[in-house]
Amino acid sequence: MSVLTIDNLSLALPKLADRAHAVQGLSLSIDAGETLCVVGESGSGKSMTAHAVIGLLPNAVKPAGGSIKLAGRELIGLTEGEMRKLRGRDVGMIFQEQMTSLNPVMRISDQILETFESHRMFDAQQRMRRTFELLEEVGLPDPKHIARAFPHELSGGQRQRVMIAVALALEPKLLIADEPTTALDVTTQAQILKLVDELRHKHGTAVLFITHDFGVVAEIADDVAVLQNGLCVESGRAQEVLQNPTHDYTKRLLAAVPSLTPPPPKDLSGEPDALIVRNLQKTYGGRGFFSGGSRKVVAAKDVAFTIKRGETLGLVGESGSGKSTVGRCILRLTEPDDGYIKVGDTEFHGVPPRQLRPLRKRIQMVFQDPYASLNPRRTAGRIIAEGPEAQGVPRADAEKRARELLELVGLGASSAERYPHEFSGGQRQRIGIARALALDPDVLVADEPVSALDVSVQAQILDLIQDLQKRLGLAILFVTHDLRVAAQVCDRIAVMQRGEIVELEPTAKLFENPKHPYTRSLLAAVPGAHAKMAAA
Amino acid sequence: MPLLRFIAGRLVKGVIVLIAIATMNFFLIRAAPGDPASVLAGEAGAADEEFLRQLREQFGLDQPIMTQLWIYLTDIITLDLGFSYRQGRPVLELIMERLPATLLLTGAAFIFSLTLGIIFGILAARRVGKWSDTAITTGALFFYATPLFWIALMSQIIFALWLGWLPNTGFRTIGAGYTGLRHALDVGMHLILPATTLGLFFTALYTRMMRASMLEIAGSDFVKTARAKGVPEGRIVRRHIARNAILPVVTLAGLQAGQIVGGAVLTETVFGWPGIGRLMFEALAQRDYQVLLGVFFVSSAMVVLFNLITDVVYRVADPRIEVGR
Numbered sequence: 084m085s086v087l088t089i090d091n092l093s094l095a096l097p098k099l100a101d102r103a104h105a106v107q108g109l110s111l112s113i114d115a116g117e118t119l120c121v122v123g124e125s126g127s128g129k130s131m132t133a134h135a136v137i138g139l140l141p142n143a144v145k146p147a148g149g150s151i152k153l154a155g156r157e158l159i160g161l162t163e164g165e166m167r168k169l170r171g172r173d174v175g176m177i178f179q180e181q182m183t184s185l186n187p188v189m190r191i192s193d194q195i196l197e198t199f200e201s202h203r204m205f206d207a208q209q210r211m212r213r214t215f216e217l218l219e220e221v222g223l224p225d226p227k228h229i230a231r232a233f234p235h236e237l238s239g240g241q242r243q244r245v246m247i248a249v250a251l252a253l254e255p256k257l258l259i260a261d262e263p264t265t266a267l268d269v270t271t272q273a274q275i276l277k278l279v280d281e282l283r284h285k286h287g288t289a290v291l292f293i294t295h296d297f298g299v300v301a302e303i304a305d306d307v308a309v310l311q312n313g314l315c316v317e318s319g320r321a322q323e324v325l326q327n328p329t330h331d332y333t334k335r336l337l338a339a340v341p342s343l344t345p346p347p348p349k350d351l352s353g354e355p356d357a358l359i360v361r362n363l364q365k366t367y368g369g370r371g372f373f374s375g376g377s378r379k380v381v382a383a384k385d386v387a388f389t390i391k392r393g394e395t396l397g398l399v400g401e402s403g404s405g406k407s408t409v410g411r412c413i414l415r416l417t418e419p420d421d422g423y424i425k426v427g428d429t430e431f432h433g434v435p436p437r438q439l440r441p442l443r444k445r446i447q448m449v450f451q452d453p454y455a456s457l458n459p460r461r462t463a464g465r466i467i468a469e470g471p472e473a474q475g476v477p478r479a480d481a482e483k484r485a486r487e488l489l490e491l492v493g494l495g496a497s498s499a500e501r502y503p504h505e506f507s508g509g510q511r512q513r514i515g516i517a518r519a520l521a522l523d524p525d526v527l528v529a530d531e532p533v534s535a536l537d538v539s540v541q542a543q544i545l546d547l548i549q550d551l552q553k554r555l556g557l558a559i560l561f562v563t564h565d566l567r568v569a570a571q572v573c574d575r576i577a578v579m580q581r582g583e584i585v586e587l588e589p590t591a592k593l594f595e596n597p598k599h600p601y602t603r604s605l606l607a608a609v610p611g612a613h614a615k616m617a618a619a
Numbered sequence: 620m621p622l623l624r625f626i627a628g629r630l631v632k633g634v635i636v637l638i639a640i641a642t643m644n645f646f647l648i649r650a651a652p653g654d655p656a657s658v659l660a661g662e663a664g665a666a667d668e669e670f671l672r673q674l675r676e677q678f679g680l681d682q683p684i685m686t687q688l689w690i691y692l693t694d695i696i697t698l699d700l701g702f703s704y705r706q707g708r709p710v711l712e713l714i715m716e717r718l719p720a721t722l723l724l725t726g727a728a729f730i731f732s733l734t735l736g737i738i739f740g741i742l743a744a745r746r747v748g749k750w751s752d753t754a755i756t757t758g759a760l761f762f763y764a765t766p767l768f769w770i771a772l773m774s775q776i777i778f779a780l781w782l783g784w785l786p787n788t789g790f791r792t793i794g795a796g797y798t799g800l801r802h803a804l805d806v807g808m809h810l811i812l813p814a815t816t817l818g819l820f821f822t823a824l825y826t827r828m829m830r831a832s833m834l835e836i837a838g839s840d841f842v843k844t845a846r847a848k849g850v851p852e853g854r855i856v857r858r859h860i861a862r863n864a865i866l867p868v869v870t871l872a873g874l875q876a877g878q879i880v881g882g883a884v885l886t887e888t889v890f891g892w893p894g895i896g897r898l899m900f901e902a903l904a905q906r907d908y909q910v911l912l913g914v915f916f917v918s919s920a921m922v923v924l925f926n927l928i929t930d931v932v933y934r935v936a937d938p939r940i941e942v943g944r
Contacts, residue, residue: 139846172847178847183840186859188940198860201850233938249848 084113084155086274086289087136092149094131094140094313105131105144106313113306114175116283118290119530120300120321120334123310126507129293132310133259136291137174138166142218146348152255171198175250179262181243183232191218192230198252207381215249222278230422238269239402247278254286261293268401268564273608276303295537297340298567298611301325307335325616337616339542341567343609345590354391355427357415357558358526361387363422365405365412365582380584383419384407387585388577390526394551397573397590399566400607405582406562408530413560414448415439427525444474446523451531453511456504463489464499467518474522481521488517493545509540517549520555525551530562545572566609568592578602622934626927633923636842640919641695646690648908649780656680658673658906695916701909703902707898710913713898716918718880720790721894724887725879727810729819733872740829740868741861755826763823771816771889785812788891791912813890817883821875825868839863866937872928881918 089112094105106128113119127511134140136151138158152160153173158166169174178184185194192214199210218226221244229426234242241262250258260279264272280303283290283553294300300307304321309332317330319575328334363386368379382405390396398406411417413424426445434442438496447470450456457466467488468481476484485495492513494506503511512532519527531550535540549572552559563569569576577587580603595602606612656674675681677819679690694701700710762770779787786792786809797805836842837860845859884896891897895914902910934940 137847139843167846167849167851169849170847174847176844178840178844182808182838184844184861186841186845188862189858197845197850197854200849201848201854234940246844249802249844252848 085114086149086150087291088112089136090130090150090152092132092135092151094128094135095145095147095526097143098147101510102127102313104147104308104313106135107204109149109308109313109315111308111315111318113257113289113291115289116287116290116307118280118303119308119545120292120294120304121308121310122294122297122300124295124450124539125335126312127296127310128313128360129310130261130593133143133176133261133293136257137170137172137176137259138163141175154449158331164283171255173255174203174251174257174259174285175253175255176261177243177246177257177263179265180432181239181246181263181266184246185242187234189233190230191232191234191237194245194251194352195230196250199248201506204253208342213252216578217252218245220282221245221248221251222249222274231326232362239267240274243267243271243275244278244452247282251286251288252283255288258283259291259293262290262295265294265301266295267582268565269608269610270401270604272299272610275510276610279303292553295387296610297325297337297538298488301611301616302567308526309336316384336538339538340611340616341542341545341565341569341571343570343594343612345570345573345594346592350587351391351394351574354393355423356389357392357427357562359423359425360389360409360413363387363409363412363424364420365408365417366420381405383412383422384582386422386579386582386584388584390560393556394527394555394575395549395552395573396559397569397576398560398562399564399576400579401564401567401605403581404579406564406579407530408582410448410530410560410562410581413526414443414446414528416448444470445524446528447519447522447524447527448514449515449519449527449532452535453508454503454535456515457511459503461516462500462502462508463494463514463517466503466514467499467521470518470521480558484521485517489514492517507538507540509544512536513547513572516544516551523555524557526558526560528560528562532561533568534563543569548572566605578605622931629927629930633927636923637916638692641692641916642688643777644915645691647757649896660718661785672838672873691912698935700913703905703907703910703937705905710909713910714913714917717893717895717898720892721880721883721887721896723808724813724817724892724894725883727814728821728883729763729872729875729879729939731814732818732821732825732875733868735818736768736825736831737824737861737865737868739822741833741856743826743869744833744837744864745856748828752830754919756830759823759826760942761823762819766822767816768889770819771813771886772810775889784877785809788889789854790893801808812885813864813886813892813895816890819884821871822873829864829868832867833860834932866933869936871927876925876929877922880921881914888917 092109093107096103096105106370107343109132121129121132131140131144135146136158137235138161153169161169167172172522195214195217196210199205201212214230215226218229223229223241223244227471229237229241245546251338263273266274266503271365276299279290282288292303298322302599306319307321308315308318308616309324309330310316317324317328317333325337328337352494358580365383366379366381388396408417410423412419419432422432429442429594430443431442431446454458455520464482464485467485468478471477471481471484482499486499489498490496494510494513503514532548538545545568548559550556561569561573573590575582575587578595578599580601585603586593593602594606597606623819656671656678660671676805679687698711700714702709706713706939717859739755743758745792775787778785791797791802791805827870840917842855842859845855883894884900886892887894887896888900895917898913899911902914
């Protein structure tokens, strides 16, 4: 018998939303010990489905028909009190944001114990023993120590393990995982996926796994359901859907997943060096009168590389590896401790701030978050024109140029009058790119420019960046954690670990024959690396 | 113990700050036109040069200013705050005599506003958009915007004159000679109006902040996690939402606590409360500089002390804060 059966479920959105239903006519079921992946892009309704099952829909969203049965019991129409007793005991849930999903002022043990207390299970002694068992089971070292810790003292991966311990504390029949690994590094992601997979086999838990990542689907799913705008367009056994997708949307999504096989290399012989970096050093912390010089973090140590005109160098690594710091140091947005930076024929290091300002136009940056990196109170045209105006271009010329650039990045000149909130994430990133290009830079530093975007939008932005590079001869430093993206856009890749470049090779060579153990572990951790996917 | 080291470090810094403040106060007073000798002489009505010279010599005012400063600072370190010639008593004695009344008043106001503010803030946030929320926020806005002296006078008129429920001014019923519990009750009755008046502004501030903070925290991911665990609603509000929402209120409470000695001048004057505030007010009117300097010094010492206490409390309330880094 299936643990979860959803039949013809519809969820109504409030009147002013851009469509009537978050989910419409959705049917799916999960058996004990099986994993169902619900895949879709942002706004597809996949997360709403998960929240409907555990009865935590936002107030404005209401079930408008259909049924959700957990082990034969109808959930729609239960009172809040009845639903509360079910949560935690019969359904557990883990969330995407492991950094904010634990109460920052409560000890880990208290947050697990609370689950038992809320359901009045066990006595005090048993609760404590069970807490330690759980921490042990989710693979946390030294459970006694972890139990006493506060969330901020744990790493992201450790916190997600705690979340899993909380969700599985009462051995629920169903575990809902809402993008639980999206915010994690690849190696950590691989460990968490493995853990969830082991635990569901061991306890026979049914898993409803929400994700946008087909790599993850290939890794853990038994069944898969593909959602587009609230409709399930395709569902079936995971292998079947991945290898022989029947619906166009599924095919498009699969095709948009970047392949790990790099394209043939470009011919860059004879191109001049556009950016030379030598001996770059940056250490954080260790200052202050009373702190006594402890807690130093090395963000860059002897970092050196050269990028030619028209070339893309990938800087890959996990969070905390220093890759973003290197990007910021090269622009001197963060002041490096030491190092040699040469942009074209101009030395960039050691120039006093006042004289640096006119030079800044030669190297520009595209940021990760298309929502936070544009001033919400200024129009797209003003945002783009601001840089040239600061460099002394007359306002009329700068605005004319801004409209040309908007055309260039595929938004149309008329978007100049619109404000950032009127654009989608992908369109905003195009504005961000236009802003960087407004100063005709020689070098572009792109810090995770596509990691906040859906996979189909991601593919478009990557195409745009490559097209612009070809037309303008840009040298690009491409900072990313995503090896699939790096494989597609980078000519060479530098792998960073703890502030040092451990390996720097042409992309094809790095993927075929990784030498450094860290590179190898990164490659092995890419989800779905060995799975067969259609058109991928 | 990093906490002990932190406290020790802060105490050292606090002493440095206090010395700086004392020095500034010293020069501030000297910047006023005329020296204490000319004031004294003026009031005595016999202001010939010889008398002035004598006075200056007697008070050490003829010495170089740096020597005077040095004497003043070394005296302060030994807790000798000088002598009020006007009252004929040591300044420290005067301050210590008035301090309990002020601490009683400001302490009561502090507890009153913190407790009520937090409770009202939680209530408003739990009933957001309903009429009780509107009533609480409107009330908070009213007391936030109304000047303290007006509230003081109005409460006197309403509760003391019209209704006759509470005594109008003073610290106790003069001449009643109450003792023991009866005395405490009497002081308590006298305390209600000034403490409420003094506390209302901060009550309003805490209410508004607690409400906003509660609403913000209620949308946090960890609150969703708690719901997904099946934690009962009341416990979610207490242990997850309110517990986190209180942090900004603690910061603000530290600010109020800093005013615990020097912040009640107006209230004490209107209600005839025999505290430090009135001592300062009288000293100002009479140009009793020694007393004024002494009150300044004690007030700033309290600010430094309560800042330190706030930081320590904050560390206990929020484990993420690592004091001293």
